[in-house]
Amino acid sequence: MNCEYETQRALISSGLDARIFRWNLDVSELSGFDAFILPGGFSYQDRIRAGAIAAKDAIVEEIAGLAGRGKPILGICNGAQVLVEAGLVPGLSPGQVEMALGPNRTDGRSGYLCTWVHTRVSEPHRTAFTCAVEPGEVLPLPIAHAEGRFLTLSSEVVRALREEGMAPFLYCKPDGVVSDEYPWNPNGSLSSAAAVSSRSGNVMAMMPHPERAAWLSQVPDRIEGPWGRAKREAKGNLLRMKEAGPGRKIFDSLKRFLS
Amino acid sequence: MRESSLDSEVKTLRIEGVSDEEVRAGLDSLGLRLTVPEARRLFELLKRNPSRVEATIFDIMWSEHCSYKSSKRLLQKYLPTEAPNVLLGPGEDAGIIELCTHEGERYSLVVAHESHNHPSQVLPFEGAATGIGGIVRDVYCMGADVVAVMDALRFGDPDGANKNKVREVASGVVSGIWQYGNALGVANLGGDVHFDSSYDENCLVNVIAIGVVKEGEIERSAVPEEAGMEDYDLVLVGKPTDASGFGGASFASDVLDSQEWGESRSAVQVPDPFLKRILAEANKRMLTLVHSRGLKIGFKDLGAGGIACATSEMVAASGLGATIDLEKVPLDDPSLSPEVIVCSETQERFALAVPSSITSQVLRIYNEEYELPFIYHGARAVVIGKVTGDGNYVLQWGGSRVCNVEARTITSGISVERRSVEAQVSETEPEFSPPQNMGSFLLEFLVSPNASSRRPVFSFYDCEVGGRTVVRPGDADAGVFAPVDGSGVGVAVAADGVPSYGKISPYWGGALAVAEAMRNVACVGATPRALSDCLNFGSPEVPEVFYQFEETLKGIGDCARAIWQKGLPGVPVPIVTGNVSFYNEGDSGRAVAPSPIVACFGLMEDYSKAVTMSLKESGSLLFLLGARLNELGGSLYFQELLNCLGKNVPRVRFDEERSAVHFVIEAIDGGIVASCHDISAGGLVLTLAEMSMASAGSLGVDVDVLAIDGPLRYDKKLFSESSGFVLEVFPSEEEKFRAAAGQHNVRPTLLGVVTGEPAFRVREGSRPLIELSLGEMRARWEKGLENSLA
CATH class of the missing domain: 3.90.650.10 (PurM-like C-terminal domain)
Structure with a gap:
């Protein structure tokens, strides 16, 4: 928890009805919802590994059941760590934890990092959270994590990420060229993956925070590319600042998927 | 004050009829830092020997940290604190100014600024983390939601004689800030970082927190006056009390001695941001209940001086008293003595004074709805006592009254006159x-x-959480955020103070800190509307240091008046909150550079213009x-x-x-x-x-x-x-x-x-x-x- 309020605001801005579900409410109420977001922040003090304990929580168990029935589930940052620890992504072998989110480690910098990165979506139609993105579109998004490096020991998972498009968001340069180098890949993630989805695309774990980029006002004006330019051009125009930012597309995608 | 008695079996500190040496020995045996004249003054006030608990309470309440005994007179003399936009000036946990009106609702900005220097030098990680923990509580307890924090950090020379320790402290402090602040979910908008050899043995960690509250929902620390007539319960919320931070306020009011570090470590509190976040959510729920009933409560965070300081200040401010049963306080360690229970600075606690008609609902919110006892072993909300109309502050322990003093006597403090001698500066061009x-x-x-670039430090801070950030640390001279959903109003914040200026001229050091903070806010396009200051100096007992302190205040005051609020000629940019931190010196006895750290809070009607x-x-x-x-x-x-x-x-x-x-x-x-x-x-x-x-x-x-x-x-x-x-x-x-x-x-x-x-x-x-x-x-x-x- 921590990012639930801004995530709720971002969902509402995409025309969705969003409720915050407190951890100790009755889990049977969950089945009445159409989709679920596990927001960023921290859970259970991040003991053992980030997300490891929350992954065993009754809510997550319930959500896992609903994922099996095709309901869309998005985990953002700590929520992504929970989905990975719960084995919901990539989910090639049901019930198995096939990946981990390791501590950030690159030649340029290790440890916690809060910054903006560029991500590229190559095959938007594959997931419930990218279907409103243009193919090949570059979205600048903020990250803020210490453990965001997607890792696996399974060659099958590596193959699925590379060949089946199960890494829907890839870290890239401002021009969209995918790169493994710091600072473009900020944490050393496998295959430059910023997100990993399930094969059917209804479950996705992403490290960047789209809810912190849901409005143009939130985009830094020094960002390269069209979004930075849009921000600079909107200076002095409050109405334009309150228009959608790059992160809104994730929530717009969900809205489109549900309707 | 009125005479009020103790129960006969209660152990006292003997002051009457014994020599100064014996008084000193008695104070030392209790680990108290009161001076002998102060102990004698206490005897005059009480007209009897104080109990051990009372002596401990006065030791803390009369410390420089709590009483401002050297500084109060000068702060009042030099600093402008009033302006039409001030809703609450210095005196409570935080200052409050007008922010904006949005959709018919008036919003205000709550700001707090303090130091956490000694704890950060001794245990850098915990010290710096607790600094954030303490300052956000000061803002929460005004009824506000905390939306941003900042840190102003001063470390020693990273390439000098003490470089290993300096680097260890600097890294630990940065780590404590990000690990605590990020987990709490409050955006950190940077602040500033300076290195200077005068901080080799005593770093400075100043923290600033900013919150937003609707004007009609501001909560005060003081117990409402209604409590004199109606039944009001005193409720303690949060972590079970332990010995951590016992003596923290006195610790902050003495010179750091590395030989005593082992002992001092127990004066550093242990923070828990995860529990704090749940507490913040539960507090919101509690405040919603209070507002929906149109009731008035007292709400105060527990910081320096723990239960004693918080509860006595709450009731004394309204001329009321309290009776508290210390055996009701949830303890982490059942062997704690009453002195420790009443003055421990255990983190993540709040005190509430609520009408007894809603007490059971308030307890239910914390203990059942938000399940504090499940979240953290031993944490909960409990009734520890009652507000009383007679003005006496009474503590019960083991069936006896271990404290019985007029509440106002505890909080009215003392003052001392310090000698001031111009510090000679021999520098040449x-x-x-x-x-x-x-x-x-x-x-x-x-x-x-x-x-x-400060980015290697700032990139450890989560400046994005909350989604309100418009301008990030390092992208401009000030951080900017949009505090009210849907409104175009922006708030800009910056903190400054260059140590080398104050070494040459404390007056210009103070004035420059104000001017730079204002310039920084202006650079993004915001208008300075309020200031806060944290004044970090050596020992006030050294006449040259006290001179520096006074000169700095003059500089700050003159500049805050001269660069008046834009559009309001002659109206100063008011100093609405702050704190004084003395005794910043190390083993060598060398005081830190005169270090005023000034934060400026600016407003802009339309953040898209930043x-x-x-x-x-x-x-x-x-x-x-x-x-x-x-x-x-x-x-x-x-x-x-x-x-x-x-x-x-x-x-x-x-x-x-x-x-x-x-x-x-x-x-x-x-x-x-x-x-x-x-x-x-x-x-x-x-x-x-x-x-x-x-x-x-x-x-x-x-x-x-x-x-x-x-x-x-x-x-x-x-x-x-x-x-x-x-x-x-x-x-x-x-x-x-x-x-x-x-x-x-x-x-x-x-x-x-x-x-x-x-x-x-x-x-x-x-x-x-x-x-x-x-x-x-x-x-x-x-x-x-x-x-x-x-």
Whole structure:
């Protein structure tokens, strides 16, 4: 928890009805919802590994059941760590934890990092959270994590990420060229993956925070590319600042998927 | 005060009829830092020997940290604290000013600022983390939601004699800030970081928290006066009490002695941001209940002095009393003595005074709805006592009254007169030639601890959480956020204070800290509306230190009055909160540099107008505001090139400074400024370099120092720290810009242009002084601070 309020605001801005579900409410109420977001922040003090304990929580168990029935589930940052620890992504072998989110480690910098990165979506139609993105579109998004490096020991998972498009968001340069180098890949993630989805695309774990980029006002004006330019051009125009930012597309995608 | 008795079996501290030596021995045996005259004064007040619990309470309440016994008189004398926009000035946990009206609802801004220096030196991680933990509680308990924090950090010389310890402290502090602050989910908008050898044995960790609350929902620390007539319960919420932080306030009111570090460690509290976050949510729920019933409550955080300080201040403020049963306090360790229970500074606790008609609902919110006992072993909300109408503060333990004193006597404090002797400064101005190769000197300069990019530190802070951030730390001189959903209002915040200025002149050190904080806020286009200050000094018992303290206050007060609020001539930018931290010195007995750290809070009606420091377009014009004068005393140039301080410290020319600040705000509001950065430590050349290095594209600058009037040698023009601004203006706006400047009596100097290639060019006429690739500069500048922290 921590990012639930801004995530709720971002969902509402995409025309969705969003409720915050407190951890100790009755889990049977969950089945009445159409989709679920596990927001960023921290859970259970991040003991053992980030997300490891929350992954065993009754809510997550319930959500896992609903994922099996095709309901869309998005985990953002700590929520992504929970989905990975719960084995919901990539989910090639049901019930198995096939990946981990390791501590950030690159030649340029290790440890916690809060910054903006560029991500590229190559095959938007594959997931419930990218279907409103243009193919090949570059979205600048903020990250803020210490453990965001997607890792696996399974060659099958590596193959699925590379060949089946199960890494829907890839870290890239401002021009969209995918790169493994710091600072473009900020944490050393496998295959430059910023997100990993399930094969059917209804479950996705992403490290960047789209809810912190849901409005143009939130985009830094020094960002390269069209979004930075849009921000600079909107200076002095409050109405334009309150228009959608790059992160809104994730929530717009969900809205489109549900309707 | 009235005489009030103790139960006969209660152990007392003997003061009456014994010698000074025996009193001292008695105080020492209880580990108290009260002086013998203070103990005798306590006897006069009580008209009897105090119990051990009472002596411990007064030890804390009369510490410099809680009582401001040396400083109060001077703070009142010099600092302007009133203005029409102030809703609550200094005195409670936080200050409050008007923010905006949105959809018929009036919002206010709550700010708090304090130090956590000694704990951070002893246990850097926990100390710095608890600093954030404490300051956010100060804002929460005004009924506000905390939306941003900032840290102003001062560390020793990372390459000096004590470098290993300095680096360990610096890394630990940064770690504590990010690990606690990020987990709490409050955006950190940066602040500032300075290195100076005077902090080798005593770092400074100042923390600032900012919150937002609807004006009608502001909660006060004081118990409502209704509590004299109706039944009010005192409720303690949060972590079970342990011995951590016992004596923390007294610890902050004495010199650090490394021999005692083992003992001092127990005076550092243990923070838990995860529990704090749940508490914050439960508090919101509790406040919703209170507001829906139209009830009044008292709400206060437990900081220095623990239960004793919080509850006595709550009731004394309304002339009321309390009876508290210490056996009701949930304990982490059942063997704790009553002195420890009542004064421990265990973190993550709040005290509430609520009408007994809602007590059971309040307890249910914390204990059942938010399940505190499940979240954290032993945490809960419990009734520990009642508010009473007789004004007496009574503590019960084991069936006896271990404290029975009029509440006002506990909180009214004491004052001491300190001797003040002018501190002689023997610095002189150096005679020297400029570096042979300015370019290679600049490359070295950019790596130095105080000139290099702060991003290696700021990138550990989550500046995005909450989704309200508009301008991030390092992108401009101030952080900007949008505090009210749906409204266009922006808040800008910055914190400043350059230690080397205060070493040469404490008066100008104080004035410059205020001026720079205001300039920083103006640079994004916001209007300064309030200030806070944390005054970090050595021992007030040293006359030269006390002189520095008084001079600094004069400088702060004069500047806050002279650069009055834009649009309100003569109305000062009020100092609404702050704190005094004395005894900042190490084993060697050397006090830290006089270190006022001033934060400025600025408002803008439309945050979409905010500008950053990065260059925007090739062909833009670069204007300088502010004369370059022979003011390199305390400059980074003297320190890096000559390893000396110099004498000619920058001065604030109040009228010119005010005109420039107000002009910049107006020009940005008018949309005629593309980027803006102030001139301070590092001078004009660092300002230009930072504007260039901050821009992402392939932009550079070409400027000519001959354009700058005055007889100064070129290197001094570049590195003088006389205050000023550099502004980028599109050629299409030049005419408007010059006309607006004329109206404000400001004379801008056209320095040069923004170029379309990533090169940094500084000329004197046709003679090149500096010609560097921005890529090379950026690589060095961005790495510099990492070298100092590792």
